Amino acid sequence: MFEHFPYMLCLFVAIVGIYGIAVNGNYFKKLISLGVLQAGVIMFFIAIAKNKDASAPIMDCLSFEECEKVVANPLPHVLMLTAIVVGVATLSVGLSLIIRIKQEYKTVEDKELQKE
Amino acid sequence: MIKNLVILEMLLPILIGVSHIVNRRAHLVYLVTCITNVVVCVAAVFICIHVFQSGDMHYYFGGWLPPAGIEFKITKFNSVITCLISVISTATFLHGKNVMFDEIDISKINSFCGVFLICLAGFIGVLLTNDFFNLYVFIEISSLASYSLISISKDKSSIKAAFCYLIIGSIAATFILIGIAYIYSASGTLNIDDFISKLPNIQESNSVRIGYCLILVGILIKSGLFPLHTWLVDSYKSTNSFIVPFLNGTSSKIYIFLAINLTYLIFGIHYSFHHLNISFIFGAMGAMAIIMCSLAALYQSNLRNMLIFSTVSQIGYTFVALGLGSKASAVAAIMFLFGNILAKSSLFMLASNIYLNRRSYDMSKLHNLKSHMPIVVVLFAINGASIAGVPLTIGFSAKISLIIELIKKDMWVMLAIVLCSSLVAILYIWKFMETFLYSKAGSINDSKRKDGFGVYSERELYFPLSIIAFLTGANLICGVFFNRFAEFLNNLIL
Amino acid sequence: MNSFDHKIEHLILLILASPLLCASLALMLRKFKTYISIPIFIISFFSSLVTLIVIKTFFSLGIGFVNIELFYGVVINLEPINLIFITMVSFLWSMTNLYSISYLNMNKEIIAVKFYLFLSLSIFCTFCIALAPNLIVLFVFYEFLSLSTYPLVSHLGGDEERKSSRVYLYTLIGASVVFFLPAILYLMSHIGHTTFAVGGIANFLPGNVVTVLFILFLYGVAKSAIVPMHFWLPKAMVASFPVSAVLHAVAVVKSGIFIMIKISVYIFGLKYLRENISEFFHANIITILCTVSLLISSVIALYQTRIKSLLAYSTINQLSICLLALSMFHPLAVKAAVIHMVSHALGKITLFFASGYVYCNSRISDLKDFKGLGKKMKFIMALFTIAALSIIGLPIFGGFISKAYIYYAALYKSVNYLVLISLTISVLMTAHYFIKILYSIYDQKSFISHKKEEEYEHKLLSSMTLAILFTSCGTVFYVFIYEYILMLMDLVEY
Numbered sequence A: 001m002f003e004h005f006p007y008m009l010c011l012f013v014a015i016v017g018i019y020g021i022a023v024n025g026n027y028f029k030k031l032i033s034l035g036v037l038q039a040g041v042i043m044f045f046i047a048i049a050k051n052k053d054a055s056a057p058i059m060d061c062l063s064f065e066e067c068e069k070v071v072a073n074p075l076p077h078v079l080m081l082t083a084i085v086v087g088v089a090t091l092s093v094g095l096s097l098i099i100r101i102k103q104e105y106k107t108v109e110d111k112e113l114q115k116e
Numbered sequence B: 001m002i003k004n005l006v007i008l009e010m011l012l013p014i015l016i017g018v019s020h021i022v023n024r025r026a027h028l029v030y031l032v033t034c035i036t037n038v039v040v041c042v043a044a045v046f047i048c049i050h051v052f053q054s055g056d057m058h059y060y061f062g063g064w065l066p067p068a069g070i071e072f073k074i075t076k077f078n079s080v081i082t083c084l085i086s087v088i089s090t091a092t093f094l095h096g097k098n099v100m101f102d103e104i105d106i107s108k109i110n111s112f113c114g115v116f117l118i119c120l121a122g123f124i125g126v127l128l129t130n131d132f133f134n135l136y137v138f139i140e141i142s143s144l145a146s147y148s149l150i151s152i153s154k155d156k157s158s159i160k161a162a163f164c165y166l167i168i169g170s171i172a173a174t175f176i177l178i179g180i181a182y183i184y185s186a187s188g189t190l191n192i193d194d195f196i197s198k199l200p201n202i203q204e205s206n207s208v209r210i211g212y213c214l215i216l217v218g219i220l221i222k223s224g225l226f227p228l229h230t231w232l233v234d235s236y237k238s239t240n241s242f243i244v245p246f247l248n249g250t251s252s253k254i255y256i257f258l259a260i261n262l263t264y265l266i267f268g269i270h271y272s273f274h275h276l277n278i279s280f281i282f283g284a285m286g287a288m289a290i291i292m293c294s295l296a297a298l299y300q301s302n303l304r305n306m307l308i309f310s311t312v313s314q315i316g317y318t319f320v321a322l323g324l325g326s327k328a329s330a331v332a333a334i335m336f337l338f339g340n341i342l343a344k345s346s347l348f349m350l351a352s353n354i355y356l357n358r359r360s361y362d363m364s365k366l367h368n369l370k371s372h373m374p375i376v377v378v379l380f381a382i383n384g385a386s387i388a389g390v391p392l393t394i395g396f397s398a399k400i401s402l403i404i405e406l407i408k409k410d411m412w413v414m415l416a417i418v419l420c421s422s423l424v425a426i427l428y429i430w431k432f433m434e435t436f437l438y439s440k441a442g443s444i445n446d447s448k449r450k451d452g453f454g455v456y457s458e459r460e461l462y463f464p465l466s467i468i469a470f471l472t473g474a475n476l477i478c479g480v481f482f483n484r485f486a487e488f489l490n491n492l493i494l
Numbered sequence C: 001m002n003s004f005d006h007k008i009e010h011l012i013l014l015i016l017a018s019p020l021l022c023a024s025l026a027l028m029l030r031k032f033k034t035y036i037s038i039p040i041f042i043i044s045f046f047s048s049l050v051t052l053i054v055i056k057t058f059f060s061l062g063i064g065f066v067n068i069e070l071f072y073g074v075v076i077n078l079e080p081i082n083l084i085f086i087t088m089v090s091f092l093w094s095m096t097n098l099y100s101i102s103y104l105n106m107n108k109e110i111i112a113v114k115f116y117l118f119l120s121l122s123i124f125c126t127f128c129i130a131l132a133p134n135l136i137v138l139f140v141f142y143e144f145l146s147l148s149t150y151p152l153v154s155h156l157g158g159d160e161e162r163k164s165s166r167v168y169l170y171t172l173i174g175a176s177v178v179f180f181l182p183a184i185l186y187l188m189s190h191i192g193h194t195t196f197a198v199g200g201i202a203n204f205l206p207g208n209v210v211t212v213l214f215i216l217f218l219y220g221v222a223k224s225a226i227v228p229m230h231f232w233l234p235k236a237m238v239a240s241f242p243v244s245a246v247l248h249a250v251a252v253v254k255s256g257i258f259i260m261i262k263i264s265v266y267i268f269g270l271k272y273l274r275e276n277i278s279e280f281f282h283a284n285i286i287t288i289l290c291t292v293s294l295l296i297s298s299v300i301a302l303y304q305t306r307i308k309s310l311l312a313y314s315t316i317n318q319l320s321i322c323l324l325a326l327s328m329f330h331p332l333a334v335k336a337a338v339i340h341m342v343s344h345a346l347g348k349i350t351l352f353f354a355s356g357y358v359y360c361n362s363r364i365s366d367l368k369d370f371k372g373l374g375k376k377m378k379f380i381m382a383l384f385t386i387a388a389l390s391i392i393g394l395p396i397f398g399g400f401i402s403k404a405y406i407y408y409a410a411l412y413k414s415v416n417y418l419v420l421i422s423l424t425i426s427v428l429m430t431a432h433y434f435i436k437i438l439y440s441i442y443d444q445k446s447f448i449s450h451k452k453e454e455e456y457e458h459k460l461l462s463s464m465t466l467a468i469l470f471t472s473c474g475t476v477f478y479v480f481i482y483e484y485i486l487m488l489m490d491l492v493e494y
Helices: A002-023 A027-049 A074-105 A110-115 B002-019 B026-054 B076-095 B097-103 B106-128 B132-150 B157-187 B192-202 B206-223 B230-238 B243-266 B268-275 B278-298 B303-322 B327-358 B374-388 B394-408 B412-437 B458-480 B482-493 C002-028 C037-061 C080-106 C112-131 C135-153 C159-191 C207-220 C232-238 C241-268 C270-276 C285-302 C307-326 C331-362 C378-392 C398-410 C417-441 C451-459 C463-476 C478-489
Strands: B057-060 B071-074 C066-071 C074-078
Touching (some): A027 A074, A027 B157, A074 A110, A074 B132, A074 B157, B002 B026, B002 B057, B002 B071, B002 B106, B026 B057, B026 B097, B076 B097, B076 B106, B076 B243, B076 B458, B097 B327, B097 B458, B132 B157, B132 B243, B157 B192, B157 B206, B192 B206, B192 B243, B206 B243, B243 B482, B268 B278, B303 B394, B303 B412, B374 B394, B374 B412, B374 B458, B394 B412, B394 B458, B458 B482, C002 C066, C002 C080, C002 C112, C037 C080, C037 C112, C037 C478, C080 C241, C112 C135, C112 C241, C135 C241, C159 C207, C159 C232, C207 C270, C241 C307, C285 C307, C285 C417, C307 C398, C331 C378, C331 C398, C331 C478, C378 C398, C378 C417, C378 C463, C398 C463, C398 C478, C463 C478
Antiparallel strands (some): B057 B071, C066 C074
16 A cells, blocks of 8 residues: 555646646636646656665766665666656747737736637 | 669658759749659659569668667558558649749749758658657658748738747657657667567556647647647648648648557557557547638638648547547548548648639639639539548548447437538538529520630639649549548558 | 440440540539529530440440459449430439430529539439449448538428438438348348349248348338338439439439349349248248338329429339239349330429429419410420320220330249239329329319419420420330340340
8 A cells, every 4th residue: 555655646746737738818827837737747657756765867987886775777767757847848938928918918817718 | 673672762852952042043943843843753653663562671771680770661551641641742844834933932942942841851750660769750850841931922921820839849749759768668669669578568658648748749749639739720821822732731730640650559449448448538538620620611701721720620630530549440430531632632722723713812802713624613522521421432431330330339319420420511502503503693505704804814724723623633532432532541450 | 346345345335435425514613503403404415325335336346244344443344224224214314414404504593513413413323222232332332422422412401401301311321221131231231242143143041031031121211212221212203303303213213123133143143032021821022022112102192292202202113013923033024124114214204394384384283273275385284195095004005015014024934923013003103193193183173273384385385495495205115125125035044
C-alpha cells in the first residue's frame, strides 16, 4: 500500500488541477489549475525516477570512479526540464490570450463571457 | 544527402519562421513562406520516393544511436502523410494570398506566417519522430502554434475559442505525458522501435495498459472524436478563413494518423483488440459522432459551420473503421483520411473564395452563385460528391471499403447507421448545391445580377481556383483508379 | 472469331461514342442554337443502325454470353438482353431527337444546349449501364444517370420544378444508397467480385439471405418504380415532353427493369431463385410485392386528372407487370418480361409524343380539355388511339402480344394463379382509364372550335408527326419485331 503512495500523491495533485480547470469560472484560475496539473505530472515523472536509497543525479566529482553512489535515473529529470519549459510556454500563450480577452470583452469570467 | 533532407524538412520552417520576426514587409514575408513551403513539399516528395525504393530511413540526432539517442524514422506510411501535409500547406499558402491579406491585419502578417511555419514544423516532427517524449514535445509545439493562429481573426469570439482550445489541448497533451510516464516506467525505454520489441515481455503489466489508455485518450481529444469535439467546432467557426483548410488537413488528421500508428503498428492488432477491447470505444464514439454531427450539419444554414460539422462526422467514420480491427478496415480509415484531407480542405478553400465574392457564409446570401462563379460551383459539386460518397471519388471508395468490412463482421446496426448518415450527407451537401443553382426568386435562369456583390469577381480568383482544381483532380484520379489506390494503401501498412 | 471480335469492338465503340459526340456538338455549337438539332438526330439515327449491325454480328458468333475488352482495362459484357436494350434505347433516342427538332422550335423556353447536353449524357450512362460487366460499374453509371437527368427535370427552374426535382433526386439516390449499395457490397464481400456470369455467381447463399438480398435489390433499384419507391416518377413529370418520353418511359425506367433482369439471370441464376425465394401462401413473395405495386398504381391512376400524371402511373403499372412476369423466374418468364419491356416502351413513347404535340398546339395538359380533339387533330389522335389500345392490350397491337406471352409464361408447367389474376385486373383497370380518354377524344357533341389552332396545324406537319408515326408503326408492326426478339432471346444461356 505504501509503495504506491508517492505516485498516488502526484496523481492526486494532477486531479486537483483537472478539478480546478473544470470548476473555476475565472479564466485566470483555469490557467493556474492547468499549471497545477502539469506540476502533478512532473512530480509523477520524478517519482518514477527514484531508486531505493538514491540521491539526486548530480555529479559532485569529475568521474564515476571517485564517487560511486546510487543515483536516481537522470533521464526523467532531464525530460521534465523540457516539460517545464513547455509548461511555461503554454502559460505565456494562455496569459496573452487572457489579456486580449480582457481587452475585447472587459471580463475574464466564464459566465459573463458565455452570454456574449 | 537524402538524410539531410529529413532534418531540413523539420528545421527549415522553424528557422525561416523565426526569421520573420525581423521582416516587416508583408509581401516579402508571404513570398518567402511560399518558397519555404514549396521546398518542404519537394523534400517530402524526394524522401517519399527514396523510402519507396530503398526501405525505411533513420536519422539519428547528433549521431547518438537509439535507444540512447533520439531518432527520426521514415517509413512508407510516414512519408506519404508528410507529402500530403506539405502539399496541403503549400496549397493553402499559394491559394490564400487574397484571403490572407483580406482577413489579417497587414502589420501582423509576418508574425502570422512565422507561427504558421513553426506549426508546420511541429506537425512534420510529430509525423517523423520515433521517440515518445519527442512526440510529446512536437505535439506541444504544433498545438501552441495553432492556439495562436486561431486567435487571429476579425471575429472576437476566436480568442475565447482559442483559449478554450488551449485548456483542452493542454489537458490532452498532459494525458499523453502521463501515459508516456507509465510506458517508460514499465519498459524503460522511450524509443518506439525498442518499445515494440520489449512489448511481448511486459504485456501483462498494468502500467502498459494504463499508459496506452491515457495516450489514446489524449489522442482522441486532439483528433476531435464526438464528445470531445467541441473545441474543434468552436475554434474553426470563428477563426480566419485562411487557416481553416490547413488546420483541417493537418491538426485532427495527424492525430488520427497517430491513433492508427498506436493501435495497429506500435501495440499491434492483437494487443489493442483482443487484449484490451478498444473496438467498442471506437465504434460507439464513432457511431455517435456520425449520427449527431451529420444531423447537426443538416440544420446549419451557414456554409462554414456545415463543413465543420461534416468534418467531425467524417472523423466518426474514420474511427468506426479503425474500431473494426482488421488490416482492410485500417485501409478504409486511411482512405477516409485521404479523402477528408483533399476534399474537405478544398471545400474550405472554396468557401473562403465564396466569402471573397459574397462577403457572407450565410445560405440566404449565396443564391445563384452559378451565374457569378460557375467554376466554384463545379468544384464544390465534385468535392461535395467526395464527401457525400458519389462514385468515382475517394469518398466513395472509402465508404464501400468500410461497408464491406462491416458486412464481413456482421455488424448490421453499424451498417444501417453508416448508410443512413450517407443519405444525410447527401442531403446537407445538396442543400447548398441547390442554393448555388437557384436564385432567390426561384428561377434557375436568372441572368447575372449586379447587386453590389463582392470585392473579388471570379476572374481575379483563377489562380487560387486552379490550386483547388489540382487537389480535386488528385481526388478524382485516386477515386477512378480505386483498385490500384487500395493496393497502394495496403502496401503502406503492411 | 478474331475478326468478328474486332469488328464488334469497333461497333460498340461507335455506339458508345455517339452520345458523347452529340454532347460535345451541343457544347461546341452553342452559338448556332437552331442548327444543333439536325446533326444530333443524324448521329443518333446512325448509332441505332449500328446497333442492328451489332445484333447481326452477334448472331453469327453463336454464343450467348461474351466479355469483350474494349481497350486497356475496360471490359464490357455482350449478351442478348443487353443488345435488345441498347437497340431499343438508341432507336427511341433517335426518335426523340427527331421529335425535339420541332418541339424545341415551338417551345423557346427550353434551352437547347442544356437539353441536348444532358440528354446525350443520360443516354451515354444508359448505354454504359447496358454494357456493364459487373455490378459496381453498373452502380456507378446508375448514380450518374440519376445525376445527369436532374438538370433535365429541373430545367425550367421554377419553384415547382425545384421541389419536384428534389424529391426525384432524394428518392432515387436515397434508395440506391440505402438498399442497392449494401446488397451489392454484401455480394462483393461474400463472393469477392460481382461480375455477371452464366448461371449466376451467388448460387450458394442460403435461402433466406437470397430473399432478403433480392428484396433489397428490388427496392434499391428505384428506377423500376415499384410502389414504395415510385414517388419520383410522377414528380419527374414537371420535365418537358421529350424528356418525359425518352427518359421516363424508355431510358431510366427500362434500365431499372433491365438491371432486375440481369441480376435475376446472371447474378443469382433462375433455377436457384425458383428454388430459394421464400413462399408466402403458395405464391412467390416477389410476385406478391409486384401485385401490391400493380394494384396500388392502377387505383391511383384512376384518379388522375392530368395527362402526364396519368401516363406516369400507367408506366408504374406496366413496369410492375414486367416485374410480375420476371418474378416467375423461368426462361419463358424472362422472355415475356423483355418483350413487354419493348412493347411498352414503344407504346408509351407514342403516347407521350402525341400528348406533347397536343400541348404544343394548344397548351392542353388536363384530361378534361381533351374532349373533342379527335376531330381537330385527326391523324395524331388516330396514332394516340393506336398506342392507347396497344397499352391496354387489344389484339394485333404490340401490347397484346406481350401480355399474351405473359399469360403463356404463367401457364407454363404449373399454373401461377396470382400472376393470372393480377394481370387480368390490371388489364381491366388500364382499359378503364384509357377508354375513358378515348371516349372523350371522339366525343362528337363537345366539339369546340378553336380558330387559332388551325393555323398551327400546317406548321406542325413536322418532325414531331414523323416521329410519332415511326413509333406507332413500331407498335403496329410489333408482330414482326417480336419474332426477332425471340430469336435473340433463344441464345441466352441460363
